Amino acid sequence: MKETTRRNVEAAFIGEAKAYFRLHAFAKKADEEGYPQIARLFRAVAEAEAVHARNHFSLLERVGTTEENLKSAFESEEFANGVAYPEFLKQAWQDDEKGAIWWFTAARNADERHARLYKHALENMIAERSVLYYVCTHCGWIEEARPPEVCPNCQKPRDYFREVS
Numbered sequence: 001m002k003e004t005t006r007r008n009v010e011a012a013f014i015g016e017a018k019a020y021f022r023l024h025a026f027a028k029k030a031d032e033e034g035y036p037q038i039a040r041l042f043r044a045v046a047e048a049e050a051v052h053a054r055n056h057f058s059l060l061e062r063v064g065t066t067e068e069n070l071k072s073a074f075e076s077e078e079f080a081n082g083v084a085y086p087e088f089l090k091q092a093w094q095d096d097e098k099g100a101i102w103w104f105t106a107a108r109n110a111d112e113r114h115a116r117l118y119k120h121a122l123e124n125m126i127a128e129r130s131v132l133y134y135v136c137t138h139c140g141w142i143e144e145a146r147p148p149e150v151c152p153n154c155q156k157p158r159d160y161f162r163e164v165s
């Protein structure tokens with residue numbers, strides 16, 4: 001793809017992905033304010049924006065074999081928790097941006113955990129293993145097999161964990 005169009009596809013992907021989260025936040029607000037039909041509309045458009053984001057994404061990145069994908073997912077998490085978030089955190093401390101400090105820390109810790117889960121999966125690709133995962137919907141921490149009493153990363157209680165099968 002030509003670099004100019006590639007940049008536009010990247011921008012379109014980011015715009016659609018952001019719209020997905022924005023519209024879900026709008027839907028939550030509409031529900032709170034007693035407009036369930038408007039909330040449904042926001043959620044429907046959010047799903048449509050996710051379709052667009054997925055289509056743009058398919059032009060940007062190639063999906064490899066599962067082994068290749070595990071390696072690249074592992075490397076992304078290593079970069080995020082070892083390089084990107086530490087730099088972002090340093091700047092957030094300098095700027096005294098408490099919200100950013102909090103969420104960067106939570107994401108860095110969770111990403112370290114994600115990297116370990118990927119590494120473990122890579123080492124056990126052929127092993128017969130079936131386990132469910134539980135994701136903390138507050139901070140993105142992941143536990144295997146059963147949800148913890150409290151999230152070890154953000155201390156939210158068990159009911160924040162969502163099962164992923």
Ligand SMILES: [Fe+2]
Nearest residue numbers: 077110111114
């Ligand atoms: Fe992650």
Ligand SMILES: [Fe+2]
Nearest residue numbers: 136139151154
């Ligand atoms: Fe958490």
